[in-house]
Amino acid sequence: MVALNEVLGISTVGIYDHQPQNAVKYAKEMSDQFGFKVEHMESAMQAVQDADVIITATPSTSPIVLNEWIKEGVHINAIGADAPGKEELDSAIVARAKVVVDSMSQCAERGEIQTAVRLRLLKRDAVYAELSDIVLERKAGRVNAQELTLFDSTALAIQDITTGYAVYELAKRQGIGIKVSIE
Numbered sequence: 001m002v003a004l005n006e007v008l009g010i011s012t013v014g015i016y017d018h019q020p021q022n023a024v025k026y027a028k029e030m031s032d033q034f035g036f037k038v039e040h041m042e043s044a045m046q047a048v049q050d051a052d053v054i055i056t057a058t059p060s061t062s063p064i065v066l067n068e069w070i071k072e073g074v075h076i077n078a079i080g081a082d083a084p085g086k087e088e089l090d091s092a093i094v095a096r097a098k099v100v101v102d103s104m105s106q107c108a109e110r111g112e113i114q115t116a117v118r119l120r121l122l123k124r125d126a127v128y129a130e131l132s133d134i135v136l137e138r139k140a141g142r143v144n145a146q147e148l149t150l151f152d153s154t155a156l157a158i159q160d161i162t163t164g165y166a167v168y169e170l171a172k173r174q175g176i177g178i179k180v181s182i183e
Contacts, residue, residue: 001034008053012037016047018064045069056080056088056112067092075142075149078112082154087115089150095121097150098128098142102159112152 004010013030015038017023023040030038041047044064048054051074056065058080067090070076076097080088094116101107108117108124116122131151133139142149171177 001030004053005034005036010036012039014039014041014047014051016041016044048074053077058088059086060088061085062087063090064088065093066090067096070148072146072148075151077151077153079153079155081110081112081114081152083110084114086110088112091116091119091121093148094150097148099126099150099152100129100131100134100141101127101151102131102153102156104130106154106156107152111154112150 001010001013013036015023015027015030017026020040020042027038027040045066048065049069050071054065054070054074054076056076056078058064060080065076065088070093076089076093078088080086089112094113099113099122101111101113104124104127107113107127113122113127117124129139131153134141
C-alpha cells in the first residue's frame, strides 16, 4: 500500500475477507500505520463497487469479483491466481479489460487469464502487452481514464530479485534499515 500511495495519493482503502475477523484486524493494523483510512467492507461487492484500483490476492478457485460490479476506468492488479485452477475475477472482466501480464506463458497457464483463455473469451494475441513492453516503452500503458485495465501477475523471480535489490540500494543510500549477517 505504501508504494501505491506514493503514486496514487490514497484517501481510503476498502478491505474484504471471507473471514471478517481477518479483515477487521488488518484494517485496524493498517489504519494505525498509514496516513489514510483503511476500512473493513462487509462484502466483496462493497469493497470493489466504487474502487478506482482493485487488488486481489486470494487463493480462490472461483470468481469473487463479478463483472457487473466493475465500473469503467478501474485498474486491477490480480496477483492471487498463480496456479492452475485459481481464479479471482469473473472471466467477463478479463475479456473486456486491457490486459497486461508479467509473463504470457505463465499467466495463460496459471494466472488470472487462464480461465478466460480456456473458455476462449480471451485469445492470447488479444493480451495487450507483457509488463516489460510497458516498462521499456515499447507500448503505452493506460491511455485514458475510461480504460478498464488488468495486470495479471504470477510472480517472476527476476522481478522479486530486481525489486529487492532496488529497495536495498535505496535503503543504503538513505542510511536506513538493519544490516543482518548470515553465518
